[in-house]
Amino acid sequence: MIELKKFSYWYPGTEQSALDRVSLSIAEGEFIGIVGANGAGKSTLCYALSGFVPHFYNGETEGQHTFNGQDMASLDLGQLAGQVGLVFQNPFNQISGARFTVREEIAFGLENLGLPQNEMRARIDEALELVNIQDLAERSPFSVSGGQQQRIAIASILAMQPRVLVLDEPTSQLDPDGTRDVFTALSKLVSTRKITVILAEHKLEWLATFCDRVVALGGGKLRAEGSPQAVLSSEQMLRLGVGRTQYSEAAARLLRTKQLPVTLEQARKALK
Amino acid sequence: MRGGSIYIERSSGLHRLHPLTKVALTALCFASAAALPGLPWLLALFVGLLLPLAIWGRLTGAFLKACLLVVGPFVLSLTIIQGFFSGGETVLFNLGRFVFTQEGLLAGLTFAARLLVALGGTLLLMQSTPQPHLMQALTERGFPPRIAYVVLTAIQIFPSFQDRAQVIMDAQQARGLELQSGLLNRARLLLPMVGPLILGSVMDVSERAMALEARAFSSPARKTSLNTLADSLLQRALRWLLALAAAALLLWRLWSALQ
Structure with missing residues (x-):
């Protein structure tokens, strides 16, 4: 679906590449986690996977970058928006500011796609339910908390029903319940609709529980790739500044085992 | 009031009017402010049309307060400046070398009344119409969506x-x-x-x-809207009438000036 082959990217006016010969192949219906310390290139990779690099940020690129077999540079952002959704870290900047209510805010993207009213209403109700904010539907998007704004931003993109959903640290402002709601909704979308989800995140426990595959970045390079168990339990994660899940930490202190658990379930089994 | 807009949520006939009908009414107010000859005409328009519309829209208090807040300082400054400096025969009082005349006072009040009528029309439009609905109505008539977005977000x-x-x-x-x-x-x-x-x-x-x-803002698709703005044949006819009245007033004013 999305393929990067030895893909490098330089932001305009910079000498140091933000992504350095990254090769990554993402198939339909995968749930992929991206981990890395601050400045590792997670956001840039998210922008590349959603087409904002090179369409929005000019800069220089090298290598191959394709979406459904077509060169990403040859595609138009307006057309891509219906197929690839991007959610950012800062919820405030994602509120369009052009609508009075949360319901209308979610409709903004659907109106731009030219959908009929009945379909819009159905999609809005579904998106509100998916991120559990039905009670906010008639509120102003500016009168809610940061966490609620982030759920609105996610719902706004979910309602557009993209084939690929890229999320750059979407749960940074969410409490544990909110984080669980978002991960559960994303997991449901992957299993029921075969949507591809790509998620950059520091909350490793959630990635370990929900992702099919984890990609680790460091200094713009792809450093590790594989199952959450294989990647997140490795020593390399400590060197990259990614850290480990709390379950791995606990097991590392309590057990003498090479294969550290990364999820609660695995930790429970290991500690028995 | 929502966001930075001055819209006031009410259930009223004025609120239910199509935004473009209210835009046409505002245009008539601007044309009247520019064309009507004197203070009595302007005040009659305010009391006879704008005030009843504000009452119909259940906005009387907020409407009058906003008029007072915005036009009040102009009334004061314009009457002082015009009263003292626009000349005239009928002296009301002196302040040293400066003479305050009745003609100047009238000129200042007339100018303030023109502002009041133009502002009154705009206020009624903004207080009774959610800005997204106004922009939707305009974009449905071919107004560029990008400009509509910039205007809206600046307010919100x-x-x-x-x-x-x-x-x-x-x-x-x-x-x-x-x-x-x-x-x-x-x-x-x-x-x-x-x-x-x-x-x-x-x-x-x-x-x-x-x-x-x-959010597909630059999507090539033809944009649609979640809400349908209620319109009617009667309102369409009213809009044409208001627009024609505004044009007629301006033409009459132009013709009078040329005579």
Whole structure:
């Protein structure tokens, strides 16, 4: 679906590449986690996977970058928006500011796609339910908390029903319940609709529980790739500044085992 | 009131009118403000049309208050300036060398009344119409969506901009910046306050633009709307009537001036 082959990217006016010969192949219906310390290139990779690099940020690129077999540079952002959704870290900047209510805010993207009213209403109700904010539907998007704004931003993109959903640290402002709601909704979308989800995140426990595959970045390079168990339990994660899940930490202190658990379930089994 | 707009939510006939009908009414108010010959005509229009519309829209208090707040200072300044400096025969009183005339007073009041009529029409439109609905009505008639978006967000995002300014002010105070002292000191401290506000906003622009693109803002599809704006044959006819009346007034004024 999305393929990067030895893909490098330089932001305009910079000498140091933000992504350095990254090769990554993402198939339909995968749930992929991206981990890395601050400045590792997670956001840039998210922008590349959603087409904002090179369409929005000019800069220089090298290598191959394709979406459904077509060169990403040859595609138009307006057309891509219906197929690839991007959610950012800062919820405030994602509120369009052009609508009075949360319901209308979610409709903004659907109106731009030219959908009929009945379909819009159905999609809005579904998106509100998916991120559990039905009670906010008639509120102003500016009168809610940061966490609620982030759920609105996610719902706004979910309602557009993209084939690929890229999320750059979407749960940074969410409490544990909110984080669980978002991960559960994303997991449901992957299993029921075969949507591809790509998620950059520091909350490793959630990635370990929900992702099919984890990609680790460091200094713009792809450093590790594989199952959450294989990647997140490795020593390399400590060197990259990614850290480990709390379950791995606990097991590392309590057990003498090479294969550290990364999820609660695995930790429970290991500690028995 | 929502966001930075002055819209007031009410259930009224005025609120239910199609936004373009109210735009046509506002156009008539502007044309009347420019064309009507004297104070009695202007006041009659305000009392005979705008005030009943405000009552119909259940906006009387807010409407009159806004008129007073905006036009009040103009009435005061215009009557003083015109009263003292536009000349005239009938002297009302003297202040040293300066003479305050009845003709000047009338000229000042007439000018203020013109403002009142134009502003009154605009206020009724803005207080009874959600701005997104107004922009929807305009874009459905071919108004560029990008311009509509810029206008709308400028209105809606203003309170959030104020919130950000408050956060910066609090942060600077927490670092020991003294903001409570005299006027001169406050002026000197403007840079550490305004600098981060402007820089932060400029940095946000890029992410905001990306977020808009992610919401298919530049999609080639023909845009649709979640809400349908109720319209009728009667309202369409009324709009034409109001527009014709506005044009007729302006033409009459032009013809009078040329005579």
